Amino acid sequence: MVLEKYEYSVVEPGTGAYAEYLALRHEVFCEELCRIVPDGRSAGGVAIESDDYDVHSVHVLCRLKDTGVAVGCTRLILPGPKGLNVNARYKLSGLPESPSGQVGEIGRLALASSLRRHRAEASSIGGRRRALSAAGDSVHSMLKREGPVVALGLYREIINLANRYGITHCYAAMEPALARLLNRLGFPFHEAGPLNTAVSPARQPYLIGAHAAKAGLAARNSCLYRFMFGGGDVEPQVQRTDGMWPIASEVKSYRDVGLHI
Numbered sequence: 001m002v003l004e005k006y007e008y009s010v011v012e013p014g015t016g017a018y019a020e021y022l023a024l025r026h027e028v029f030c031e032e033l034c035r036i037v038p039d040g041r042s043a044g045g046v047a048i049e050s051d052d053y054d055v056h057s058v059h060v061l062c063r064l065k066d067t068g069v070a071v072g073c074t075r076l077i078l079p080g081p082k083g084l085n086v087n088a089r090y091k092l093s094g095l096p097e098s099p100s101g102q103v104g105e106i107g108r109l110a111l112a113s114s115l116r117r118h119r120a121e122a123s124s125i126g127g128r129r130r131a132l133s134a135a136g137d138s139v140h141s142m143l144k145r146e147g148p149v150v151a152l153g154l155y156r157e158i159i160n161l162a163n164r165y166g167i168t169h170c171y172a173a174m175e176p177a178l179a180r181l182l183n184r185l186g187f188p189f190h191e192a193g194p195l196n197t198a199v200s201p202a203r204q205p206y207l208i209g210a211h212a213a214k215a216g217l218a219a220r221n222s223c224l225y226r227f228m229f230g231g232g233d234v235e236p237q238v239q240r241t242d243g244m245w246p247i248a249s250e251v252k253s254y255r256d257v258g259l260h261i
Contacts, residue, residue: 006071006150008157011061013054021061022048024070028110035200053107056080058165060157062150074109074154074261076161076170086171090205092193096169104167106158109261115147155187156228159213168210173203174261186220188212 011017022041026049029036041048054075062072077084084105086092096103162170171192179189189206196203217225 005065005146006062006153007065008060008062008153010157010161011059013059017061018059019043019046019048020070021059021073022050024061024073024112025049025108025110028112029108032113051085052082053077053080053085056082058161060154060161062154069112069114071112071115072110072150072154074158075107076158076165076167077105077107078165078167079103084171086173086205089199090173090193090196092171092205094190094192094207096207096209098168102166102168104162104165104170106155106170106172107261109151109154111147111151115150152224152227159210159228162210169207170210171205171207172261173205175201175203178261179204179206186217186224188216 009017011021022043023046026038026047030038030047030049036049038047038049041050056079057075057077059075060073061070063070079101084103085107086105158170162168172189173196174189176195179191182189187208189208191204192207193205196205214225214229217228
């Protein structure tokens with residue numbers, strides 16, 4: 001099973017694991033995607049990426065069990081004195097009914113290049129469509145691809161953490177194509193403000209409710225629902241009752257950016 005190859009853990013500031021987590025963020029967001037300008041911070045001689053919101057966030061790191069190599073990460077920004085990162089960079093509308101103390105933000109979701117390399121390789125030989133978006137892409141075949149399964153696992157950890165900390169709604173800033181993909185998978189992200197073209201690539205704020213996410217996944221597919229909330233991998237024979245997942249046209253547009261937020 002793909003999921004059995006990986007382990008997820010909450011990493012605490014001041015630990016070696018936390019330094020690895022920040023180093024992965026630097027590698028992806030500063031070096032590969034060039035979305036964040038490096039500020040020269042380092043830990044143990046290794047460049048890291050951090051900001052003022054980290055002090056009131058919960059941080060998740062995904063590793064390969066066999067090697068311990070960090071391959072994915074994300075954070076949940078909790079309500080704090082500095083507010084949320086999305087407030088400073090986006091014009092928000094359609095605010096949630098929940099008190100501000102119950103609203104968080106999903107961010108810094110990143111996959112290591114090792115989980116995305118096959119996409120670039122397939123594209124270079126003209127085979128990315130065959131590799132990523134064969135007609136009739138089922139839930140099970142999607143979850144066998146290691147990049148998407150790690151990303152979905154990170155979402156699962158964030159959902160569980162939000163529940164633990166009493167967070168009822170979460171913001172996330174992302175490209176509209178990613179939001180459409182997530183909605184088609186059953187994650188009901190709703191527009192929460194206009195597209196911000198001042199950031200590159202242009203991104204838009206979205207909002208998702210914890211209860212709506214659980215209900216949306218339950219209604220769309222029991223297979224993915226069990227993956228997110230049941231704590232186990234997916235049995236091959238379980239398929240979506242209303243046919244295959246129509247996500248090929250969305251996934252194929254995402255190239256090496258993957259599921260980063």
